[in-house]
Amino acid sequence: MKIMLVDDSRTIRNIQKNILGQLGHTEIVEAADGVEAMKTLESVEPDLMLLDWNMPNMDGLTLLKTLREKGRKFPIIMCTTEAEKSRVIAAIQAGASNYVVKPFSTETLAEKIAQTVKRAAAAPAPA
Amino acid sequence: MASRRPVVMGRATVTVSPRRSTNGGTQNNMDVRYVNAFVGSIRNVFRTMLGIEVEFQRPVVKSSIESRADVSAVIGFSGDASGVVVLAFGLDVATGTASKFAGAQLTLGHPDFADALGELANMVAGGAKANFEGLDVSISLPSVITGQGHEVLNSKVHPSLMIPCQCSLGGFSVEVAMKVDKKSLVGAAS
Numbered sequence: 001m002k003i004m005l006v007d008d009s010r011t012i013r014n015i016q017k018n019i020l021g022q023l024g025h026t027e028i029v030e031a032a033d034g035v036e037a038m039k040t041l042e043s044v045e046p047d048l049m050l051l052d053w054n055m056p057n058m059d060g061l062t063l064l065k066t067l068r069e070k071g072r073k074f075p076i077i078m079c080t081t082e083a084e085k086s087r088v089i090a091a092i093q094a095g096a097s098n099y100v101v102k103p104f105s106t107e108t109l110a111e112k113i114a115q116t117v118k119r120a121a122a123a124p125a126p127a
Numbered sequence: 128m129a130s131r132r133p134v135v136m137g138r139a140t141v142t143v144s145p146r147r148s149t150n151g152g153t154q155n156n157m158d159v160r161y162v163n164a165f166v167g168s169i170r171n172v173f174r175t176m177l178g179i180e181v182e183f184q185r186p187v188v189k190s191s192i193e194s195r196a197d198v199s200a201v202i203g204f205s206g207d208a209s210g211v212v213v214l215a216f217g218l219d220v221a222t223g224t225a226s227k228f229a230g231a232q233l234t235l236g237h238p239d240f241a242d243a244l245g246e247l248a249n250m251v252a253g254g255a256k257a258n259f260e261g262l263d264v265s266i267s268l269p270s271v272i273t274g275q276g277h278e279v280l281n282s283k284v285h286p287s288l289m290i291p292c293q294c295s296l297g298g299f300s301v302e303v304a305m306k307v308d309k310k311s312l313v314g315a316a317s
Contacts, residue, residue: 009246011229081253103175103250
């Protein structure tokens with residue numbers, strides 16, 4: 001399974017990579033912001049994306065909306081410090097498949113990934 | 128040891144000055160209920176991401192925000208509340224904290240050193256603002272300032288408060304200068 005990590009913090013991407021490695025996921029693609037992600041996605045179709053919200057150049061919510069408008073249907077988990085209910089609702093309405101609030105534990109991230117992958121396998125991702 | 132000349136790493140703009148006292152002056156009227164939101168967030172971030180328990184001493188109210196530290200991670204607030212939060216460390220504690228968070232040895236010159244501390248500040252600020260019930264608040268991208276014994280100054284119109292923290296890596300402080308522009312109740316931080 002190809003997983004794309006979009007976060008402007010390399011430390012967070014490394015932590016996510018370590019957790020994904022423990023879960024047996026080694027095919028990882030990375031981007032540091034929305035613009036870089038869009039460029040990478042011209043040639044890559046991930047099976048899952050972990051997406052930060054607050055990033056320079058293009059934030060995560062804008063990237064999420066853009067991808068859904070373009071018909072990209074792979075599951076996207078928002079992984080962000082934005083914890084308010086209004087932010088979660090905005091992300092889900094924009095097409096997020098799941099939501100993880102930072103700080104996160106290994107168990108929480110693993111559970112959300114498993115949950116999202118299972119849902120995606122059972123039904124099409126949100127348009 | 129960190130250089131005496133302050134260096135800003137990151138994207139936001141902040142003002143730094145050589146060490147000097149900023150006590151006295153503007154009367155402080157920051158709502159102490161907001162302290163709980165920051166205390167809860169600091170505890171949660173360090174427990175979840177570093178596996179470390181933090182103990183808190185009595186917060187100190189100051190007339191302007193100040194940071195006598197070697198490394199400061201800074202994040203701004205805007206919206207219904209405006210201001211800044213600063214995580215202020217001595218160099219050894221900063222190095223230990225960044226390394227523990229990243230799971231690798233990060234020294235001052237390492238390219239991920241500022242990234243790690245900036246992300247910690249981001250989590251602290253994000254977790255705190257989630258408990259500002261009824262307030263729509265945005266946070267800036269983090270900046271990290273290095274320089275031996277430097278001080279971070281914020282606008283004197285903002286009331287400020289310092290929360291001394293102690294953990295197994297050593298002591299550090301979290302400094303909050305925040306002005307609420309909208310009256311609201313604040314939820315208790317967990």
